[in-house]
Amino acid sequence: MSASFREAAVSAGQVRRAYEVVRAALLAEIGPDGHWTGELSSSALSTATAVMAFTQCRRFARQPERFAAEYPMLERLTEGGLRWLAEHQNPDGGWGDTVLSLSNISTTMLGHAVFHAAGAADRFSATVDAAARYIERAGGVSAVLARYGRDRTFSIPILTHCALAGTVDWRHVLPLPFELACLPARFYKTVRLPVVSYALPALIAIGQVVHRHRPTPFLPLRWLRNAAIEPSLRILERIQPPNGGFLEATPLTSFVTMSLAACGRVEHPVVQRGLAFLVASVRSDGSWPIDTNLATWVTTLAVNALGEDLPQAHCRPLLHWLLAQQYRHVHPYTNAAPGGWAWTDLPGGVPDADDTPGAILAVIELAERLVRGGDADAAGEVHAARNAVRDGIRWLLDLQNRDGGWPTFCRGWGRLPFDRSAADLTAHAIRALRRWRDWDGEADTRLRNRADRAVERGFRYLARTQRPDGCWLPLWFGNQYAATEDNPTYGTARVLMAYAACGRWDDPACRRGVIGLLGLQNAGGGFGAGPDTPDSVEETALAVEALATVRSRSPDLQRAVQFLIGCVEDGRFRHPAPIGFYFAKLWYFERLYPLIFSAAALRRAALLADNG
Template sequence: MTDLVGVNLTTQHSSDSRLQEAYLTCRQLLLNERVEQGHWEGELSTSALSTATAVMALIQVQRAECSGVELNALPELISNGIRWLLSERNNDGGWGDTPKSLSNISTTMLVRAVLEITKNTDSLKSMIDESYLINTDQYIERIGGVKAVRERYGRDRTFSVPILMQAALGGMVDWREVNQLPFEMACLPANWYKWANLPVVSYALPALIAIGVLKHRKRPTWFLPWRFVRNFSEASSLKKLRKIQPTTGGFLEATPLTSFVTMSLVAAGHHESPVVKEAVRFLQDSVRPDGSWPIDTNLATWTTTLSLNALNDDLPEEAVEPIVKWLLDQQYQEVHPYTNADPGGWAWTDLSGGVPDADDTPGAILALSHLKVRVDSSTQNRIDSAIIAANVWLLSLQNRDGGWPTFCRGWGKLPFDRSSPDITAHVLRALMETQPGSKSQIARGFRFLDRQQRPDGAWLPLWFGNQFAKEDENPVYGTSRVLLAYAVEHEETNSSERKTRMQKGCEFLSSIQNENGGWGGAKDVISSVEETALAVDALIACKSDPEIIQRGVNWLVHQVELGKIAESSPIGFYFAKLWYYEKLYPLSFATSALRNALKLVR
């Protein structure tokens, strides 16, 4: 095959033909995944964690005989969910978040709580054999139970408290183990939240309210003045919860978050709340035919922009107009009722439960910027206005450290609210392409990235990991995403410092390439389509070692020829340490890498 960065080596026509054929195959597979409206929705992995929370919520609703809910439909949903959970246990006695995931204490505790209620419910107990639970109990004891849950999340109570709450509902732990969440803080104006030092991240406000109210009902504080404040605040907090519930009924379109809210309200005696009725509707609508639930309804906006930016000029002409219109329609035009975000951003989904964020917004900016030359003048004007509003929104989100957080500027110190390298790099790429006049903000962003580079040359991402890597990290994803920004910046400024950092990042990726030519999330981790494609894309952009790139391209081409290019790996985090995989990740990432490789050999 021709050297991919232009050095004059012998051309091997058959190898180049293989690359072209692999790209065309991958491209067509990706185009085939479009829905009738012309965009992409993808498909998120089914989840034992989501299924366990949904089943627990529905059991609580059934027991309370909540009015306004189709109670006759619940027994089948519950029993089907339990059967699916029983079929998905790993050999070690635990459950992972997805069918491809290793066991973890969080999901196992959630499932075990459901099974505990199941065995003590007359209509369900025949489904559980007591001997079946022995291995699971041994797994929980071996890993560390409640202590292990707390240690897994540290100071961040966004997920540890809901897990322990469900365990308490299942009778597995005492309510004293469940931390009180300050639901009364929800009564403050939304723009005060960042000063309140909340123990949960910004997007977890519904859980803060519902679980906080339940804990207050179960074990109110002994400090009478504070107990009075919470008694007084309960009605106002629940009113706020109703106000921020989306029209689909699902908070963030997420099954776990919606389920935690539902079970908490019902257990706290608020089973007649309209929030419960709408949340149950969401759970009924989102269950899958096999009885399981995914973690979220879809990532339609995210998968669409990933696919568009992967295809670039190779998107068919007839597809351009409908996809541009659809994407423009997804931009928020009003202040968001949930996060109080200003207009201008995009969320990950086209559904009402989405929240504008600093990863999906630059993805949309880049896609629209590339498609602008292919639409009429009136649509070009719409694109210009949308990008201006989006850039204003992004610039207003920049933190004092120069980086960009996911949702809210300056909210707190917890991981999912801090600035992160992968999101910051994505924002910088969008700004450099469409807002080059923002030089000071761009410079601050790169200084943040400079400080975040590890001594080995890598950067760590926020929303992606690898279950086989040390501490579940994924430096391949983080480094690859950041290098794309450094490649653009170096092209424009020829900065020697950035060139050195870029080269160090490339050397890191090169040093951890597997013998077979692919990449996993870290050194000596099994190769995946997603991580190999990301690394290849970054190395091509940086004009790195042609032999390293060639080996990576060959691995991808071989996966296409084996029919394995669409095989997904659990590399995504949705909540803290909540794994998922997405059907379109391997196809979109591989299409981008193979397209860029093909451009260099033509």
């Protein structure tokens, strides 16, 4: 069954008018520096860990009076964080990661513990008692361990935080082999670290504080770990960004800071820089975000969403800015080769296989716009863009796993979920490779052939990982209302975009994907993560963009477009949903996601409507 926009209840004019509203709203978000920055959600998890870092530093400072004089703001920030937590506790007594999130055991245990650590349990007795009841109902320590399985990247930091507060016994905190950090980095994936590739700072700092409180009874290993303390601290100091924020992430930086402080190392440079980062990151309401910003990510998403409709005046400044964000040296943290892009323009970023394809697509779009705009001075910039994109392509090709998929940061780790290949990353890489292949006719033949082989391997990976219902699951996005917290809407929509980019409309996997995606639609036309999960602007927009791109004529697409137009007309297109994962099931929402995804979707729908 098929239908055109001319025959549907929603007209091409309605689609175009809604798109222009969203486009104007998105363009209004460009900052004074000429790019988008966005705004991440405030986080109970981040706030609890930041306050815990402050309490441990104040407690273990060797010269408390001098420390208090150097950091007079910590008492105020501690009180502000506690009050924010108390004011944003959910009715069930727990906390979610964002103010829009359902309660979870991890964040609730962190929040509960920090009131005890700060000596504020009596003053906030109602808050603390309600949290304790939630923790008991949810299963406490056992529930935390079950939530993360074999991956200790986050379960051990949570329990360490609680042990420092005295709410969990140290016997529940498994040791981390921080001595392995002293090995050459090329051996990390070989020794199968119990944490993911980006968690080396936590391995070192938390491993040391656990060793201090729970040393192994096996004396040779204890001696080895004692000998590894100073060398591993030197590694930690070397890989810390100059602003102190590991990954620009408040939780990771807080875990490192509180752990070293509790080892009596408050004066250590890593702790001092970590404190400076946390103090600088607090918001005016007393909370902390999960990360400083996703400026590079949201900028590339916005550029790619608007395409030809990005005003010409913005193209050159955005191109210059994006080219400046490319990593030109080996990354000191993950040892990533030059050529990739991270999610942020700040020093804590790490190049990855989602931001790099997004940047490649955006750089190509902007370079093409300069040429099509008749810019007489564009030759040098286009040449620079071509070289930068080639470096990015090589970076992506070198990252591809043996299974044909792409991981996030490091090739070949693969033991833990957030280091494995993922469908959303693989689809994004395929789109970038294909776009470059069509754009750069002057590229070396060997590089072009290598890219072609990588795309074929990527599609074989996608075919293998497609679910029986036709859907794909992403790594970096979820849905809190889904039983498994997965988000097949995001995953399937992103993979369909890759099939469309390569003209594989009739591929059986693509056809099954379209059917699978339509099967996730709610009765009212919107999308969540499946039938009977709440609609969101983001998920509906992602589905619309993908279905319009694969040229679907299903009446269900018209219903989804109509739902999205309704969101624009009543202002809901500005309301974000917490569908983002920031590592290890840490939820976030980004204020610009609904605007960006709606712009991309309505632009695609408008083009489809214009063609009848």
